[in-house]
Amino acid sequence: MASQPKIEAHHRLDRETMLNIYRLMYTSRRIDDKELQLKAQNRVFFQISGAGHEAVLVAAALTLKPGYDWFYPYYRDRALCLALGVTAKDMLLQATGSADDPSSGGRQMPSHWGNNQLHIVSRSSPTGTQFLQAVGCAEAAYRAELMGDREKLIEGYHPDGIVYVSAGDGTTSEGEFFESLNTACNLKLPLLYLIEDNGYAISVPVEVQTAGGSISKLVTGFPDLFIEEVDGCDPIASYETMQRATAYCRERRGPALVHAHVIRPYSHSQSDDEKQYRCVEELEDETRRDPTRAFPKFLISEGLATEDEIKRIADEVDKEVNRAADEALAAPKPAKETATLYVYSPDVDPTSKDFDTEDVAGSAGVSPADEKDARAPKTMLDLINACLHDEMARNERIIVFGEDVADCSREQYLEEVKGKGGVFKVTYNLQRRFGSARVFNTPLAEANIIGRSVGLAVRGLKPVPEIQFFDYIWPAYHQLRNEVPVLRWRSNNHFKCPMVIRVAIGGYLKGGAIYHSQCSEVLFTHTPGLRVVMPSNALDANGLLRTAIRCDDPVMFLEHKHLYRQTHNKGVYPGPDHMIPFGKAKVVREGSDVSIITYGATVFRSLVAAKKVEEEHSISAEVIDLRSLSPYDWEAISRSIQKTSKALVVYEDAESWGYGAEIAARIADDLFEYLDAPVKRVAALDTFVAYAPELEDEILPQVDDVAKGIVDLSRY
């Protein structure tokens, strides 16, 4: 038995804890070794090691509470996850791609952590997307506190709960890191950043990556940010630092950033050989710092453990890891039929009859936007606004935010001023009615808006963010492609982030030019996991938005700017329960000669064109407004074409590779025997939308283009 006189000098860590630190660090390393061995045997298919990062990670876990705090660990955080309660077998189940892998059911690579009971939120592979999600996760508690009833409003609320997020040194170069610090500091969120600096991002050394070579020095200007640098190979020093940092967050004094210097003894990955770009001395120095070697030596030299005790722990761990590997290798693999499970919610089906109140006669209520004039036709903008009012009143978890969406951020002036409520006024009066905790402005940063939404949704709030212009959605595209639609699927339904992303889209503005006219809805319909809708009129917008908000999937709600205030598409407020299911098109004009399949701003143009060809050429064109683009109503398309035998797909986006290309291809595939002519498309020229009205008219599809398309097709 080792003597214990020096325990006090080790910062309240008792002998048992220190031996446990060693056990966890060594287990982490041995799982890496086991995975590498199995990789060489082709029984696991990828390996990402946590080697060299173990000390600070075990220390961090000692100061954090699984299932109480929330965690966004990155791929090197094996030791943290082990210390939080993930087992060796759980890890090896993922490495072997097993059905019982609790993180992802065999869907993600190893070291892509996720465990809903422990509050480890499923992680993806992109570097940096975790930061803003972690902000949202911490912000959920902040908002719930402002809103009252916090235990009821969000999942896992604790007044001193914190959110942990980690990343490597290289990943701090992603813009989202700085965007996240901006908001975490601005809202003084309880967010703990652990930056694990192993000196390299694959082969790029830290001085090339970061101005001045030190991320902790670079971020010193952020207000209320606790910053500390530590030797992350020393578990005791790391524990002290982590304790100070977590205490700072728990006391709600602001976010904390720990910059831990660690090593990377196993190269970046098994496909990287660091000897190609690192010198021998550097690698030897790292070997000396390796915590799985240095810490047991320290324990022995300090009289805290004997060599035998260390050996016994190592033997036990080796046995445990071998047993876990055997069990994982014997575990069943996912059944082929499960491949498409959980792309969408298995519980709530927005295409079902539950979401169809469209044909219920009469107005069921009075528009909160305009009580005096309930029966007067309203614009699309008014009825979207009315739906937001209704739904926010119905569900207190809904929060609305974005650039300029609030009425007046400086609340003290709310009574004096009219209020902004969005650049198009779609969110008008929401802040005034529902308060600044639920309706607020964000920084001018689209990734910030969507990344935060993911974290807010994970905690059970229902974000309805606005992207001011579709043309500027691109900074958020990473989150919208790799995170929002994927979370449910990649976590095997353990996590989800339902939200409604409202986006002002489209051209025909006269003067909108390149950067206020874009529509590339196809980039979102091409993404599994997203629902995409694009209404053409006020009533549909109201009913589809309600379905979008009440369903359990992420929805891209595309609002055509040109349609916001038209007179031709007005509708009477339909009451607070008007819903249109997704995937239900509408035949907006019956016809027998040609079927026009369209949506958005080209619906009206197609209707005018159909009328024109009827009058001028006695051609009878049927017009189908798809309304919802993914899913879409194949039955309606098929029915119409079986009647007319001719199909014209009309859409506003550039013709090549556009949304209509898929529809045209499917018609050609599935309805070939009914067709009397090739499937034709009318769409924009394959260029950008120009400012000069003459050019804009030439570029975007006009009534005459559609009319010509109908005539040509009917004469074919």
Ligand SMILES: Cc1ncc(C[n+]2csc(CCOP(=O)(O)OP(=O)(O)O)c2C)c(N)n1
């Ligand atoms: C957005 C994105 N770009 C590139 C990659 C490829 N990649 C994976 S890890 C990595 C280096 C990360 O370095 P660092 O953040 O220092 O973490 P470390 O691996 O050193 O722990 C790169 C470039 C990625 N996964 N995601």
Ligand SMILES: [Mg+2]
């Ligand atoms: Mg690194």
